[in-house]
Amino acid sequence: MNTLLKLQTYMGSRKALLPGALVLSAISSLMGMLPFIFIWLIARELFKSQADASPELINTYAWYAMGTAVGGVCLYFLALMLSHLAAFRVETNIRRQAMQKIVQLPLGFFDSNTSGRIRKIIDDNASITHTFLAHQMPDLAGSIMMPIASLLLLFVFDFWFGLACLFPIMAALVLMGSTMGKRGRHFMKKYMDALEEMNTEAVEYVRGIPVVKVFQQTVFSFKNLYNSISQYKDMVSKFTKMWEKPVSAYIVIINGFVYVLVPVAILLMGHSSNFAGVLLNLIFFILITPIFAQSIMKNMHLDQAAGQAAEAVNRIEILTHVDPLPVASDPVSVRGHEISFIGACFTYPGSREKAIDNISFTIPEGRTYALVGASGSGKTTIARLVPRFWDADIGTVTIGGSDVKDIAPKELMQHVSFVFQNTRLFKATLLENICYGNPHATDEAVERAVDLAQCREIIEKLPHGLRTKIGIEGTYLSGGEQQRIALVRAILKDAPIVVLDEATAFSDPENEHLIQKALEKLTKGKTVLTIAHRLTSVVDVDSILVMDAGKIAEQGNHRELIHRQGTYARMWHEYQQSIQWTIGKDVQYA
Numbered sequence: 370m371n372t373l374l375k376l377q378t379y380m381g382s383r384k385a386l387l388p389g390a391l392v393l394s395a396i397s398s399l400m401g402m403l404p405f406i407f408i409w410l411i412a413r414e415l416f417k418s419q420a421d422a423s424p425e426l427i428n429t430y431a432w433y434a435m436g437t438a439v440g441g442v443c444l445y446f447l448a449l450m451l452s453h454l455a456a457f458r459v460e461t462n463i464r465r466q467a468m469q470k471i472v473q474l475p476l477g478f479f480d481s482n483t484s485g486r487i488r489k490i491i492d493d494n495a496s497i498t499h500t501f502l503a504h505q506m507p508d509l510a511g512s513i514m515m516p517i518a519s520l521l522l523l524f525v526f527d528f529w530f531g532l533a534c535l536f537p538i539m540a541a542l543v544l545m546g547s548t549m550g551k552r553g554r555h556f557m558k559k560y561m562d563a564l565e566e567m568n569t570e571a572v573e574y575v576r577g578i579p580v581v582k583v584f585q586q587t588v589f590s591f592k593n594l595y596n597s598i599s600q601y602k603d604m605v606s607k608f609t610k611m612w613e614k615p616v617s618a619y620i621v622i623i624n625g626f627v628y629v630l631v632p633v634a635i636l637l638m639g640h641s642s643n644f645a646g647v648l649l650n651l652i653f654f655i656l657i658t659p660i661f662a663q664s665i666m667k668n669m670h671l672d673q674a675a676g677q678a679a680e681a682v683n684r685i686e687i688l689t690h691v692d693p694l695p696v697a698s699d700p701v702s703v704r705g706h707e708i709s710f711i712g713a714c715f716t717y718p719g720s721r722e723k724a725i726d727n728i729s730f731t732i733p734e735g736r737t738y739a740l741v742g743a744s745g746s747g748k749t750t751i752a753r754l755v756p757r758f759w760d761a762d763i764g765t766v767t768i769g770g771s772d773v774k775d776i777a778p779k780e781l782m783q784h785v786s787f788v789f790q791n792t793r794l795f796k797a798t799l800l801e802n803i804c805y806g807n808p809h810a811t812d813e814a815v816e817r818a819v820d821l822a823q824c825r826e827i828i829e830k831l832p833h834g835l836r837t838k839i840g841i842e843g844t845y846l847s848g849g850e851q852q853r854i855a856l857v858r859a860i861l862k863d864a865p866i867v868v869l870d871e872a873t874a875f876s877d878p879e880n881e882h883l884i885q886k887a888l889e890k891l892t893k894g895k896t897v898l899t900i901a902h903r904l905t906s907v908v909d910v911d912s913i914l915v916m917d918a919g920k921i922a923e924q925g926n927h928r929e930l931i932h933r934q935g936t937y938a939r940m941w942h943e944y945q946q947s948i949q950w951t952i953g954k955d956v957q958y959a
């Protein structure tokens with residue numbers, strides 16, 4: 370019942386669809402019994418002496434029998450139509466609402482939830498609700514009518530036969546309710562956990578195949594996948610064994626009407642003078658009881674299906690149960706482009722340690738600041754707080770003196786360009802990829818941005834130039850090339866604030882030189898926060914923030930920091946050595 374109420378909330382304005390389907394299905398299952406009653410009436414006429422039997426009446430009953438049979442089927446068809454409409458509506462709304470929630474979530478949410486996982490959880494679980502609503506619910510409504518129908522038969526036809534019918538139905542329903550209820554639901558949760566685990570491990574396995582091949586490992590190196598499959602197998606076989614006895618009993622009971630009916634008939638014949646009447650009733654009940662059995666059988670797994678549907682909705686709700694970033698009710702507009710961090714701290718959800726701790730600095734408008742430091746020291750985290758991938762837990766981040774939380778998200782995005790650490794292009798044309806930065810850009814503007822980002826040669830290499838679709842038929846771009854295209858996008862966007870996260874990380878020396886040139890064009894006159902691994906690219910910036918374990922260890926320009934002989938000077942020294950080492954090695958092999 371809870372499941373139904375929950376699913377009903379996804380029905381939107383068409384709340385009547387499902388109840389309508391259930392009522393129609395219930396009526397149709399009652400109607401499905403009427404032809405048998407007419408056949409019984411026909412048989413009764415036939416049993417009469419020739420003088421008493423009325424051929425017209427038999428004819429009429431026959432028509433009625435056919436009419437009600439066809440009517441019942443039509444009603445069932447209508448019920449299924451309504452239930453399908455309801456099911457598709459629920460499925461669509463579950464998907465839509467999940468997507469609406471997801472687009473409001475902090476951008477950082479997509480770090481820990483890959484697009485594949487999000488798609489799988491929403492898609493798989495939304496379609497689970499379909500079978501339940503479209504098929505199982507109408508069948509349930511039909512079979513709920515069964516005890517009522519047998520009660521009806523009990524009074525209309527024969528009290529003892531009716532009672533004999535009611536007994537196995539009630540016993541089967543009680544058995545189903547009591548044994549399958551709680552344990553079934555508990556199992557469903559475990560079952561779906563195991564299934565999800567197996568799916569995730571399978572994806573990991575496929576993703577890891579290149580590594581396995583390179584390192585010459587066998588398939589058994591993927592213990593996790595193997596374990597998840599065995600765990601699933603163990604659980605399912607244990608469950609199957611557990612149900613062996615109750616399910617056998619259940620099937621025997623609901624198919625065993627006839628074992629009850631025959632002794633009742635023998636008893637009745639012993640006590641009745643109307644031998645033919647009892648025989649007629651017996652034949653009638655033997656004809657009609659398999660319908661009861663069939664419709665109850667259909668609902669054998671109903672409880673599990675309801676549990677599965679409820680669990681499916683739960684899973685989607687848990688996935689999207691992250692608070693969206695608060696949006697100011699009375700947003701302020703951006704008044705300047707100076708960036709300030711004031712005592713900002715941030716801990717990733719689920720993590721115990723602060724990724725950044727008490728960070729304070731100010732980048733005056735039009736200046737370029739760089740973040741350097743060891744891997745994991747918090748550089749990316751700082752950069753991400755500017756366009757609100759996440760909000761600082763403590764402290765504030767301001768742009769032009771306004772807290773980023775008070776700026777309307779759309780306006781904030783218009784003022785900030787962000788080049789990611791690992792850029793991925795969309796499976797669309799290059800032009801569409803570039804115009805993401807500015808959908809209204811003219812062709813000339815695009816061409817100019819391509820030239821500024823030194824990307825002409827990448828585009829000339831492609832079969833259809835800017836109109837080439839990326840990601841199909843061998844038109845893939847290298848990591849460095851993708852980053853240069855990301856720079857075209859950022860140049861085209863022309864936002865006054867630029868955040869660059871390791872824009873040179875992927876590139877070879879040739880690419881790096883080109884990217885460096887593109888960056889100069891992109892960042893000219895802008896307020897820039899850049900993260901760089903290659904220290905040569907930060908020599909000329911206005912100020913360098915040296916990060917160490919989430920804190921700013923030093924700050925100053927290149928000359929000042931070298932003079933200070935601290936962390937930066939040491940990093941610079943090591944960097945110089947690594948360059949010399951590379952040159953030395955090259956010379957040796959030349």
Ligand SMILES: Nc1ncnc2c1ncn2[C@@H]1O[C@H](COP(=O)(O)OP(=O)(O)OP(=O)(O)O)[C@@H](O)[C@H]1O
Nearest residue numbers: 480481717720724743744745746747748749750751
């Ligand atoms: N999505 C995340 N969830 C949980 N912890 C994270 C997440 N991203 C980063 N961290 C943790 O936060 C800390 C800072 O990470 P951050 O990505 O800011 O480092 P970084 O300086 O950019 O490193 P790199 O130079 O390798 O890119 C690290 O200890 C990291 O393990």
Ligand SMILES: [Mg+2]
Nearest residue numbers: 748749750790
């Ligand atoms: Mg980083």
